[in-house]
Amino acid sequence: MRQYSIGVFLNIFTPDTTDWIRQIKFIQSLQGVEHIEILLEHPYLTKKHLEILKKNLSEYRVIVHAPFMDVAILSHHEAMARTSLEILQHAGKVGELLSAELMTIHAERYPCFWDEIQARDTLMKRLQSLVLSTSYTVSLENLSLGGAVQIPFPATPKQIISCSQILPSNCGITIDTGHLLKDNFPLKSTILGVKKNLKIFTFMMEKKEQRT
Numbered sequence: 785m786r787q788y789s790i791g792v793f794l795n796i797f798t799p800d801t802t803d804w805i806r807q808i809k810f811i812q813s814l815q816g817v818e819h820i821e822i823l824l825e826h827p828y829l830t831k832k833h834l835e836i837l838k839k840n841l842s843e844y845r846v847i848v849h850a851p852f853m854d855v856a857i858l859s860h861h862e863a864m865a866r867t868s869l870e871i872l873q874h875a876g877k878v879g880e881l882l883s884a885e886l887m888t889i890h891a892e893r894y895p896c897f898w899d900e901i902q903a904r905d906t907l908m909k910r911l912q913s914l915v916l917s918t919s920y921t922v923s924l925e926n927l928s929l930g931g932a933v934q935i936p937f938p939a940t941p942k943q944i945i946s947c948s949q950i951l952p953s954n955c956g957i958t959i960d961t962g963h964l965l966k967d968n969f970p971l972k973s974t975i976l977g978v979k980k981n982l983k984i985f986t987f988m989m990e991k992k993e994q995r996t
Contacts, residue, residue, distance in 0.1 A: 793849075796825060825853055854934075889914070959975055
């Protein structure tokens with residue numbers, strides 16, 4: 785007897801139902817799909833949204849992958865952790881309305897001044913509050929040490945200079961030369977490109993940060 789289920793992701797990144805339908809039609813064209821994992825990065829669904837999903841996913845088992853971009857349940861900022869838990873709780877309610885079997889979550893990253901025990905114990909405490917808010921299984925996913933799902937900005941010289949040209953009043957640019965060097969970007973041309981709005985730059989030398 786087969787002990788696994790064949791499934792695919794349905795990415796809900798925006799409230800654009802046209803994109804959802806496009807993905808669903810592709811999924812329906814595939815043979816042997818048994819479950820759908822909804823990547824719910826946009827969890828604020830209306831009644832109409834839910835009706836569309838229920839109608840089109842009725843023949844599949846459903847699981848939910850909770851939002852993880854900008855969600856930080858291991859933040860040392862209590863307000864950030866609370867907000868993150870609220871987002872996950874909301875996603876959990878959506879999953880319940882879609883009759884999902886479980887919801888997978890990411891714990892994401894913890895501060896460098898915590899140790900692993902503090903991170904683990906903090907996670908368990910916050911995870912308990914999430915579990916108590918939903919009626920179905922919450923599942924914690926392991927992560928890659930090098931994983932990155934969001935893009936640093938501004939990072940390249942072009943991005944930095946472009947931002948410097950349209951800054952609001954009373955707003956400047958801080959150049960971290962260590963970041964530019966790490967990514968093998970040119971220092972001089974970048975600094976000259978933002979010199980009108982340059983407020984401060986950091987100079988990295990011998991593993992010590994000096995500000996000029």
